[in-house]
Amino acid sequence: MDQDQSEKSLKETLATLYGVSSEQDNPKEINAFLHHASQEKEHLMSTDNEFNVRLFDEAVDMTVHRLRSMLVEDVL
Amino acid sequence: MIITHLRAENVLKYARLQLDDLPRLGLIGISGSNESGKSTIGETICYALFGRTFSLDEDHLTKIIRWGENACQVTLGFVVGDGTEYEVTRHIDKNLTQGARLVKTSDPDNILARGNDTVTAMIQQLIGLGYPEYVESFYLAQREISAPHPHSDAVKSIAGVLPLEQLRDEFQNEIERHKGIMVEADDNHIRLQGEIEALGVVPGQLEEMQKRRGALLESTTRCQQQAIDLGQKSAAYLVELEKYKQAIGARFRSRLLQMAFLLPGAVAALLWFALAYLGSNEMVTGVAEQLKQSVQLGSGHYQYLVYAAAGLGLIAFILWIREMTAKYRIAHFSVVTSGYLEGLEKVQQHRASGYDLALLDIPASAIDVAIDDAEAQNLRHKMARQQAKIDNIREASELEVTWLNEVSKAESELAAEMVEQINKEEQRTKIVDGLRFEQGGHEQALEHSNHQLKVLKTAISLLDGATENLATAFNREVRERTAQLLPMLTQGRYEHIKLDDNLNVEVLSTEKGDFMVFDEVSSGTQRQILLSVRLVISQALARDCVKGDQFLFLDEPFAFFDAERTQAGLNGLTGFRQLPQIFVIAQEFAEHPQQFAMCIEIDRTATELIA
Numbered sequence: 001m002d003q004d005q006s007e008k009s010l011k012e013t014l015a016t017l018y019g020v021s022s023e024q025d026n027p028k029e030i031n032a033f034l035h036h037a038s039q040e041k042e043h044l045m046s047t048d049n050e051f052n053v054r055l056f057d058e059a060v061d062m063t064v065h066r067l068r069s070m071l072v073e074d075v076l
Numbered sequence: 077m078i079i080t081h082l083r084a085e086n087v088l089k090y091a092r093l094q095l096d097d098l099p100r101l102g103l104i105g106i107s108g109s110n111e112s113g114k115s116t117i118g119e120t121i122c123y124a125l126f127g128r129t130f131s132l133d134e135d136h137l138t139k140i141i142r143w144g145e146n147a148c149q150v151t152l153g154f155v156v157g158d159g160t161e162y163e164v165t166r167h168i169d170k171n172l173t174q175g176a177r178l179v180k181t182s183d184p185d186n187i188l189a190r191g192n193d194t195v196t197a198m199i200q201q202l203i204g205l206g207y208p209e210y211v212e213s214f215y216l217a218q219r220e221i222s223a224p225h226p227h228s229d230a231v232k233s234i235a236g237v238l239p240l241e242q243l244r245d246e247f248q249n250e251i252e253r254h255k256g257i258m259v260e261a262d263d264n265h266i267r268l269q270g271e272i273e274a275l276g277v278v279p280g281q282l283e284e285m286q287k288r289r290g291a292l293l294e295s296t297t298r299c300q301q302q303a304i305d306l307g308q309k310s311a312a313y314l315v316e317l318e319k320y321k322q323a324i325g326a327r328f329r330s331r332l333l334q335m336a337f338l339l340p341g342a343v344a345a346l347l348w349f350a351l352a353y354l355g356s357n358e359m360v361t362g363v364a365e366q367l368k369q370s371v372q373l374g375s376g377h378y379q380y381l382v383y384a385a386a387g388l389g390l391i392a393f394i395l396w397i398r399e400m401t402a403k404y405r406i407a408h409f410s411v412v413t414s415g416y417l418e419g420l421e422k423v424q425q426h427r428a429s430g431y432d433l434a435l436l437d438i439p440a441s442a443i444d445v446a447i448d449d450a451e452a453q454n455l456r457h458k459m460a461r462q463q464a465k466i467d468n469i470r471e472a473s474e475l476e477v478t479w480l481n482e483v484s485k486a487e488s489e490l491a492a493e494m495v496e497q498i499n500k501e502e503q504r505t506k507i508v509d510g511l512r513f514e515q516g517g518h519e520q521a522l523e524h525s526n527h528q529l530k531v532l533k534t535a536i537s538l539l540d541g542a543t544e545n546l547a548t549a550f551n552r553e554v555r556e557r558t559a560q561l562l563p564m565l566t567q568g569r570y571e572h573i574k575l576d577d578n579l580n581v582e583v584l585s586t587e588k589g590d591f592m593v594f595d596e597v598s599s600g601t602q603r604q605i606l607l608s609v610r611l612v613i614s615q616a617l618a619r620d621c622v623k624g625d626q627f628l629f630l631d632e633p634f635a636f637f638d639a640e641r642t643q644a645g646l647n648g649l650t651g652f653r654q655l656p657q658i659f660v661i662a663q664e665f666a667e668h669p670q671q672f673a674m675c676i677e678i679d680r681t682a683t684e685l686i687a
Contacts, residue, residue, distance in 0.1 A: 028620070029236045029546070036542040055527075059534035063243065070239050 027071040030064060037063075077154045077203045078657050079627050080161060080181075084120050086141060086148040089113040092684040093120060095676070100155070100625075101656045102673025103649060105665045112680040114661045115217070118629050122215060124152035124164055125199055126207040127176065127192045130217040138170055146170050153181060156202050157624020162188075164195060204622045209233055213614040216607075216630045233621070235550035237543050244539045247532045254525040254532070261518040261525070268515045277508045282501045285494060288435070292491040295432055299484035302426065303477045306419050310473035313416040314466060316409045323405035330399035334392045341388025348381035417456055423476045424452055432483045436490060443486070445479040452476075550616070557612040558605075564648040565604045567640070570597075573605065581605060600636055607633055607645065611655075618654040627657040634662055646671050 026034075037060045044051040078100045084093040090113060098104060108114050119129040119140070128134050141148045147169035155161045161181040168174045176195040178188045189198040200206045211217065232238035347363070354360045367373040373380070426432075428449065433440055455472050458464035559572050562583075572584035574591060581594040583605055594602060611628075618626040630649075634642040642662070649658055650671070665675060676687050 027236075027239075029239050029542075032236060032546050032549075033240065033538065033542040036545055037538050040538060040541060052530075055530055056534055059531045059538065062531060063247075063535045063539065066243055066246070067239060070243065 027067075029071060030067050033063060033067060034060070077156050077622070077627065078625050079121065080153040080155055082117070082120060082124070082150075082152050084148065084150040086145040087120050087123075087150060088116040088140060088142060090116060090683060090685055091142060091145075092686070093117070094684075094686040096687070099657070099673035102658075103646065103671060104657065104659045105672040105675045106659060106661045106678065107664045107675070108678030109663065109680050112678040113682075113685065114678055115631050117685075118215065118217065118631050118659070118661070120150055121152060121629065122207075122210070124150045124166055125196075125203075126210065127166060127174070127196050128207065130211055130215065137168055137174075138172055141168065141170060154203075155624075157622070159624075162202065164199060166192070166195070202623075205617065209617060209621065213610070213617045214626060214628050216610060216633055236546045236620070237550070240539050240543045240546065244536055244543070247536050247539070251529060251532050251536075254528050257525045258522055258529075261522040265515055265518045265522070268511050268518070272508050272511050272515075275504050275508055275511075277501070277504050282498065282505050285498050285501055289491050289494045289498060291435055292487045292494070295435055296484045296487040296491065298426075299432065299480045299487065302419075302423055303480035303484065306423055306473060306480070307477050309412075309416040309419045310470070310477075313412055314470065316412040317466065317469075319405055320409035320462070323402040323409070327399050327402035327406070330395045330402065334395040334399070337388045337395065338392040341385045341392065344381045344388065345385035348378055348385065351375070351378050351381070413459060413462070417459060420452075420456060420473070420476065423480065424449065424456075427476075427479060432487065436483070436486050438486070443479060443482050445475055445482055447475050447479060553616065554609060554612050557615065558608045561608045561611060561648055562605065565608055565641075565644050566601065567644050570601065570605065573609075581609070600638070600641060603633075603636060604641065604645070608648075611649075615655060622654070625654055625656050627659065628655050629659040631661045632663075633660065 037056075041053075041056060041060075044056070045053070079098055080100070081098060082093065082095045084090060087093060089111075093116070095117070106114050106117060119131065122129045123132075123137075123140060128137060129140060132139055147167060149165065149167040151163060151165045153161060153163045162178060163181050163184065164176065164178050166174065166176040174192050175190075176192045177190050178195045178198055179186060180188065189195045205213075232241060347367075350357070350360045351364055351367075355364070364375070427447070430440070433443075436442075452472055455464055455468055459469060555573060562573065563569075563571050569586055570583050571586055572591075574582040574584075582591045583594065583597060583601075584591050585597075594605070597605070614626075614628055634645050637645060646660070649660065665672065674687075676685070678685060
């Protein structure tokens with residue numbers, strides 16, 4: 001039950017922050033990265049007044065794009 | 077993948093090897109004495125799948141050919157996750173000439189891939205792993221069981237860390253590339269700045285020069301206009317001055333003559349009036365008598381007095397008109413004088429302002445025209461009172477006009493000289509603009525790379541965090557699953573292990589009630605623990621990377637186990653999800669035949685193995 005709630009929370013977080021869902025059948029590496037990124041973003045947003053959200057999101061988008069190219073598109 | 081059959085000719089020990097209808101579920105025991113050819117089966121499977129064996133890489137592959145033969149051939153049948161059965165065939169001769177092909181067993185004439193590398197790549201795609209992952213997991217060669225290397229690509233790939241680390245390396249390379257770009261951009265920026273400074277273009281100088289030339293041209297025109305204007309006014313003044321003098325005389329004479337004619341006319345009119353209407357008056361009678369005697373003007377001629385009065389009055393009127401004309405000329409002269417004085421004063425003020433000399437950047441003495449300002453002012457006052465001499469007026473006017481013309485000429489010449497200077501400055505400014513544009517490009521590159529550096533560093537930091545999380549999760553999973561398997565292999569003597577990031581092991585002894593450093597336990601127990609770890613990693617790889625069920629090949633995993641531990645080990649091997657087919661090699665399994673789906677006993681002297 002707790003695990004289900006945790007997964008649901010992760011999906012909601014990813015969908016909110018990056019517009020993606022783990023239901024998209026992302027490789028586990030991408031999901032792990034997005035999960036860590038979302039946690040890090042929440043942490044920095046609440047603790048770092050000078051946190052640059054745009055730069056952070058750009059880094060996340062770039063990394064996810066590159067990981068997807070590496071893990072999904074290469075296979076395809 | 078699950079192996080269905082294996083056929084080979086002239087491979088290592090065997091002239092012929094044929095294992096058909098291999099069970100897809102359960103343990104397949106392969107037993108025999110030393111050097112009977114048990115490990116050859118595992119080597120042959122490895123060669124069929126990846127074009128190399130555990131002990132022979134591509135450069136030494138000819139050693140796989142049976143002693144005394146020129147070539148060998150291997151055929152392996154296997155089933156992948158979607159249930160499709162494939163057959164791969166490879167052959168090699170003494171000249172290292174190799175061939176390979178991959179077909180579906182159901183359609184052997186349709187070759188899906190041909191050639192060693194192509195076949196290997198396609199098999200990797202079909203089964204979901206390559207040689208490094210295979211030997212780190214599903215294939216335990218005949219060797220000392222060692223802990224999986226935590227930094228091997230295979231283990232990283234299983235843990236999901238490998239792509240993150242590969243991307244991290246790519247990002248790190250990009251950071252170095254951007255640093256290089258920044259250094260180059262900075263160098264170029266400094267070089268261009270040096271070139272710009274060497275050109276010595278002062279910002280705004282061109283505009284200042286253009287402005288100054290415009291002012292010179294404007295002033296030239298103004299001076300020329302003033303010179304013409306003053307010349308015309310001067311000439312007009314002098315002409316009007318002559319007329320003025322004539323008008324003064326004419327006015328005086330007209331007034332005098334008016335009196336001379338108007339007075340007798342009035343007397344004649346009075347006489348006529350008295351004689352005509354006051355004839356009874358004694359004094360009038362006396363006057364009439366006197367007129368008659370002196371000018372013989374009798375009563376019949378009195379009308380001539382009227383004519384005389386009218387004639388004299390008419391003349392006086394004409395003289396009055398003439399006086400008025402003279403007065404008009406005098407007044408007009410006053411206007412002309414005012415205009416001239418005004419023009420003269422304007423020129424003198426203009427000169428006194430020093431604007432032109434400042435524009436020319438020359439002292440007053442550079443203009444070779446000597447004008448005494450005090451004298452000029454004095455002359456103006458005299459002119460206002462019509463007391464100035466014509467020569468003085470003419471001379472003063474000519475001096476001012478000459479000054480204006482000299483200044484105008486100097487300004488015009490300087491404006492002409494400045495055209496070339498401005499052209500040169502425009503050229504230099506254009507060069508500087510081009511250099512600054514180039515500088516701007518380098519600044520943009522610098523800014524872009526600086527931004528990318530920040531993005532890449534953030535990305536690397538996140539990748540490191542995600543990598544750590546994945547590694548931790550992987551270690552936890554290995555630890556937990558090993559903890560489930562370990563009691564089965566060790567008859568409950570050891571239940572828990574600790575794994576650090578480097579996969580170093582500590583084990584909890586149930587008997588001692590404490591964690592023991594790995595080196596403190598017996599070598600047999602070490603092998604049991606490491607076998608557990610390997611099996612767990614194999615299971616994780618099968619779950620995450622392999623499509624469908626997967627075989628496992630263990631070459632003498634119980635080499636140093638006693639009978640009790642061997643039994644425990646065999647018990648522990650069964651029941652793995654996704655690892656249903658397990659090949660196990662041992663010296664003998666005589667005591668445990670009931671646990672195997674298939675047993676293959678090998679005779680050391682036999683050159684053929686058919687089962």
